[in-house]
Amino acid sequence: MGLFDRLFGVEKKEPAEEEVEETVASEAAEADGAEMASEPELPTEEKTESEGLMESQLEEVSEAASEEMTSEVEKVTADTLPDYYVQMRAQLDAASRKVEEEQFQEALEEVRKRRETETEKYNRSLQKTRSGFLESLNAFFANFRTVDEEFFEELEELLITSDVGVQVATQLTEDLRQEARLENAKKPEDLRRVIIEKLVDIYDKDGHYEEEINFQEGLTVMLFVGVNGVGKTTSIGKLAYRYKEEGRKVMLVAADTFRAGAVAQLVEWGNRVDVPVVTGPEKSDPASVVYDGLERAQAEGVDVLLIDTAGRLQNKDNLMAELEKIGRIIQRVVPDAPHENLLALDASTGQNALVQAKEFSKITPVTGIVLTKIDGTARGGVVLAIRQELDIPVKLIGFGEKLDDIGDFKSEQFMRSLLDGVFVSDID
Ligand code: GDP
Numbered sequence: 231m232g233l234f235d236r237l238f239g240v241e242k243k244e245p246a247e248e249e250v251e252e253t254v255a256s257e258a259a260e261a262d263g264a265e266m267a268s269e270p271e272l273p274t275e276e277k278t279e280s281e282g283l284m285e286s287q288l289e290e291v292s293e294a295a296s297e298e299m300t301s302e303v304e305k306v307t308a309d310t311l312p313d314y315y316v317q318m319r320a321q322l323d324a325a326s327r328k329v330e331e332e333q334f335q336e337a338l339e340e341v342r343k344r345r346e347t348e349t350e351k352y353n354r355s356l357q358k359t360r361s362g363f364l365e366s367l368n369a370f371f372a373n374f375r376t377v378d379e380e381f382f383e384e385l386e387e388l389l390i391t392s393d394v395g396v397q398v399a400t401q402l403t404e405d406l407r408q409e410a411r412l413e414n415a416k417k418p419e420d421l422r423r424v425i426i427e428k429l430v431d432i433y434d435k436d437g438h439y440e441e442e443i444n445f446q447e448g449l450t451v452m453l454f455v456g457v458n459g460v461g462k463t464t465s466i467g468k469l470a471y472r473y474k475e476e477g478r479k480v481m482l483v484a485a486d487t488f489r490a491g492a493v494a495q496l497v498e499w500g501n502r503v504d505v506p507v508v509t510g511p512e513k514s515d516p517a518s519v520v521y522d523g524l525e526r527a528q529a530e531g532v533d534v535l536l537i538d539t540a541g542r543l544q545n546k547d548n549l550m551a552e553l554e555k556i557g558r559i560i561q562r563v564v565p566d567a568p569h570e571n572l573l574a575l576d577a578s579t580g581q582n583a584l585v586q587a588k589e590f591s592k593i594t595p596v597t598g599i600v601l602t603k604i605d606g607t608a609r610g611g612v613v614l615a616i617r618q619e620l621d622i623p624v625k626l627i628g629f630g631e632k633l634d635d636i637g638d639f640k641s642e643q644f645m646r647s648l649l650d651g652v653f654v655s656d657i658d
């Protein structure tokens with residue numbers, strides 16, 4: 231089944247991934263002749279409910295405990311114990327209440343943290359892009375009564391301003407011209423579905439997505455490159471947290487020795503997420519810091535080594551020379567590394583991100599893209615331009631500045647969130 235059908239198939243709204251599993255399971259059960267026990271609940275609701283339950287249970291337990299302690303204190307006070315003991319008892323109770331309160335707060339924090347599912351993260355981060363695109367599309371359709379040459383020209387412009395890239399825009403418009411001719415298209419609104427279908431088809435390309443991180447059995451080395459300010463260091467910090475949470479042994483290497491403060495920034499992330507950071511003396515040779523990092527990672531049985539590099543040197547030649555040297559040093563210690571050479575791109579820079587990707591590809595073999603700051607921009611359409619115009623898959627996506635605001639990039643989820651509600655006016 232093509233991507234468009236998976237997104238908008240016969241029933242328009244396809245079930246979410248988790249639901250698919252449920253459906254498959256229940257279909258299998260039906261096939262076995264077994265009765266369906268009950269209507270499967272939506273996983274998100276289930277989660278929210280159980281989280282709510284957990285919260286209120288925690289609150290109850292905490293309240294009950296403190297009430298019990300208060301009455302204990304009163305009982306003891308009523309007894310004939312010397313004042314000294316009464317005071318001690320009261321102090322002890324206060325201390326244990328404090329500990330309990332802290333534990334309670336920690337547990338609550340955990341619950342809150344888990345509240346945003348991956349789907350919600352995509353939906354939230356793509357809100358600006360989605361509403362921007364929908365608004366333009368609706369305004370466009372409101373503006374045209376006939377399908378004429380102006381219609382196609384305006385459509386092409388709309389697509390270009392939606393950051394999907396010139397190639398996608400021209401290909402889509404050209405395909406649509408053909409189609410409209412063949413089908414004798416009547417009203418512009420009839421073409422809405424065709425436009426979205428084409429957009430999805432162009433994105434789907436050959437249907438191959440190599441979005442997974444190339445994890446190794448032993449040590450996985452991930453090198454991060456990209457211009458200043460795109461979010462390399464922040465992404466490394468967030469990934470360190472995530473991989474550690476997944477039970478991997480993580481280590482960071484501060485090879486951005488060019489910019490004052492860059493090392494300190496990574497060290498701070500290391501402290502925050504409790505992961506070791508390999509550093510060198512100020513202004514030291516980045517390649518030698520990388521060498522130390524690799525040796526230490528091997529000696530300590532590290533699973534994932536994340537290397538931060540400088541985004542800007544005096545000029546492009548210097549940057550290329552430095553990245554080449556880092557590459558050589560890495561291979562001297564681990565011949566098949568780096569396993570990922572990830573280019574960080576700031577989504578809010580739109581087509582400029584594409585230019586950066588083309589430039590970096592000339593100086594280093596980029597294996598994947600970390601697309602950051604999608605949460606703060608309406609230019610998320612750039613993902614379509616990247617897929618169409620570059621031969622580099624997006625592998626990671628930055629959803630914001632919080633510790634857990636990074637995720638594996640999933641094209642299908644991305645498109646689902648991007649195009650959510652695009653056919654609502656059909657139903658009206
Ligand atoms: P570097 O120079 O490439 O290492 O960039 P930094 O990691 O220092 O990030 C630059 C700024 O972008 C910081 O203020 C980050 O908090 C911010 N940033 C990075 N990733 C994201 C993201 O996914 N969303 C948002 N909203 N901000 C981000």
Ligand code: MG
Nearest residue numbers: 462463486492
């Ligand atoms: Mg940095």
